[in-house]
Amino acid sequence: MKKYILLFILSLSILNINAQADETDALMFWHSIGMSSPMGEKMKFKLSLLNSLRMDRGEYNFLQPKVGFAFDVGRRQNIELGFKPIISLTRDQMFNPRFYIAYNRSVKLNTFFRMTNELTFEHNTQEYGKFKQRIYYDMGFYYRNLNLPLKLRPYTQMSLYYYLNGRPLQYYDNEGIPTEELKPNGLHALRYNLGVKIYPTNVISMSFNYKGQREFNIGNKRNINSLNPNTGSIRRDFYHFNVVGVSIFFSLSKKKDKKKVKS
Secondary structure: OHHHHHHHHHHHHHHHOOOOOEEEOOOEEEEEEEEEEEOOOOEEEEEEEEEEEEOOOOEEEEEEEEEEEEEEEEOOEEEEEEEOOEEEOOOOOOEEOEEEEEEEEEEEOOOOEEEEEEEEEEEEOOOOOOEEEEEEEEEEEEEOOOOOHHHOEEEEEEEEEEEEEOOOEEEEOOOOOEEEEEOOOEEEEEEEEEEEEEOOOOOEEEEEEEEEEEEOOOOOOOOOOEEOOOOOOEEOOEEEEEEEEEEEEEEOOOOOOOOOOOO
16 A cells, blocks of 8 residues: 555655746635436446536636446446536636546455546547646545444545647747747646545435645646746646535435245
């Protein structure tokens, strides 16, 4: 287990690599509701809705519905396909359809700790400045002790994001001479999540968490922001945010009739 913890700490250190100008969104409050229901022995249907509230303005800035199908492909392994658009509630009123495919695996480390691994490919039908597709890896650690009240489970998660096919950026050398125009493909974002999950019933689970995002560059090429030494201006600042969240989830299952038929 120590090697996984070291990997987690090493990933957090990326935050300090090649930081340039940044913009930070105000603290947001994300609340969501979701459900899953079996469709046969090896498939589940998933449905959820996330609402984002900007705390400084007291107004909602986006919604994210999500529809997915998860298929069991092995012990504690599944592949999920789905649709999760972003619906902006700000002035631009943007609607961005997004599709994803994810592979998830859960590993039991010992009696109390479990690790989850998920690799996701996401495609946006609209092009953001920094990316059109993203590949991200999520690693989580869960503490599971059935003797705790409400089956309380503390957890931590970390995600690394690789950006693909954003709009090309003009780069410059130290003297301000334009060099090349490239798409900023690369590893550019880290998200972290600390939370606790409880189970009021066998069907209902609730999660309370704090999460954040930090963008970064590695190396000097294909940065997601470009400094023009002639003007001192920077295109596409880093985007950082922090979130307080709460969610409720319903896990529905088919109940088998255990009554014996009398002859």
